[in-house]
Amino acid sequence: MLYQLSDGLKEIGIGDITPGALCFGVISLDEAEKVKNRFGFSDQTIEECKSNVDTRRASLFVYDDYSFGLMNLLDRGHVLGDRDRIAFYITKDMFLLVDVHDADKSTTEIFLRAMKRYEQGTITTEKIVYAVLEQLILHDDQMLAAFEARLQKLEDKLGNDKSDDKFPKKLALVKKEVLLMRNYYEQLVDIGEMLAEDANDLFQKDDLRYFTIFTGKARRLSDHTLMLHESAVQIREAYQAQMDNRLNKIMKVLTVLTAIFQPLTLIAGWYGMNFERMPLLKWEYGYPLIICVSLAVSATIIIVFKKKKWL
Numbered sequence: 001m002l003y004q005l006s007d008g009l010k011e012i013g014i015g016d017i018t019p020g021a022l023c024f025g026v027i028s029l030d031e032a033e034k035v036k037n038r039f040g041f042s043d044q045t046i047e048e049c050k051s052n053v054d055t056r057r058a059s060l061f062v063y064d065d066y067s068f069g070l071m072n073l074l075d076r077g078h079v080l081g082d083r084d085r086i087a088f089y090i091t092k093d094m095f096l097l098v099d100v101h102d103a104d105k106s107t108t109e110i111f112l113r114a115m116k117r118y119e120q121g122t123i124t125t126e127k128i129v130y131a132v133l134e135q136l137i138l139h140d141d142q143m144l145a146a147f148e149a150r151l152q153k154l155e156d157k158l159g160n161d162k163s164d165d166k167f168p169k170k171l172a173l174v175k176k177e178v179l180l181m182r183n184y185y186e187q188l189v190d191i192g193e194m195l196a197e198d199a200n201d202l203f204q205k206d207d208l209r210y211f212t213i214f215t216g217k218a219r220r221l222s223d224h225t226l227m228l229h230e231s232a233v234q235i236r237e238a239y240q241a242q243m244d245n246r247l248n249k250i251m252k253v254l255t256v257l258t259a260i261f262q263p264l265t266l267i268a269g270w271y272g273m274n275f276e277r278m279p280l281l282k283w284e285y286g287y288p289l290i291i292c293v294s295l296a297v298s299a300t301i302i303i304v305f306k307k308k309k310w311l
Contacts, residue, residue, distance in 0.1 A: 001027075002025035014027060024097075045061065049098065049100045059191075067089075067194075070085075070086075071087075074140075076140070080176065084104070090195075092125065094125070097111055097132065110136070114128060115131070130214055133191075144228065154170060171236055193215055
């Protein structure tokens with residue numbers, strides 16, 4: 001799907017591009033490989049598209065006459081799932097979006113939505129690049145708000161002492177997703193900054209502001225994910241403190257029980273010795289006396305613990 005702006009906007013084939021006319025669209029990786037020599041694109045760019053060494057990486061390569069970008073899109077519905085992979089070539093009068101891996105056909109949808117951003121007579125290379133990049137983060141603030149709500153729900157459970165065995169797993173999942181999103185936005189910030197630098201003079205100076213605007217939006221999203229990550233860390237620390245407090249309470253109860261029954265164990269052990277001549281052994285009231293002594297010792301310990309506020 002290619003469009004050329006020459007006496008109006010026309011849909012053309014990959015072999016019908018007119019030099020000097022603004023051209024933009026979506027092509028397949030096979031088509032990119034076929035025309036790379038015609039447009040002077042490096043073989044390394046095709047190899048980068050085919051490489052899966054780091055499926056989370058996004059990058060921008062600046063050449064003399066063009067820039068080449070490669071990124072993995074964020075699946076808003078399943079952040080940790082498989083991600084679409086796109087590449088793009090930018091020249092002074094051409095923007096080609098390469099569909100490297102697109103299971104849900106979202107690349108074409110992104111491009112079509114970007115085309116509707118501007119009127120035909122006002123389209124420039126800078127504007128169409130900005131419109132495509134803008135689609136990559138469109139409504140992401142709502143997605144981050146949903147993650148914030150998930151964290152708030154976990155925090156409320158923790159505050160109400162309703163956390164269960166699945167709480168650490170749920171929290172770890174949110175934390176992992178937030179870290180992945182932050183990495184994604186940081187890479188978009190890098191791409192936006194490099195485009196704004198315009199090291200190979202592809203863009204009109206007055207239109208570089210579009211990339212500055214995009215970089216600002218991506219950075220705000222990155223800052224939001226950083227805040228979410230810090231919140232997740234604080235919740236984890238609060239959860240750990242709560243678990244430690246529960247453990248301390250259990251140990252306190254065990255210590256109190258041990259302190260109460262230890263004297264009784266001593267008495268039972270003392271009068272359990274097999275000696276013939278022991279005090280109270282043959283006395284008629286010996287057994288009731290030992291019971292009373294044991295109860296008195298236990299009551300004394302409990303009273304002392306309560307005065308010390310250990311109970």
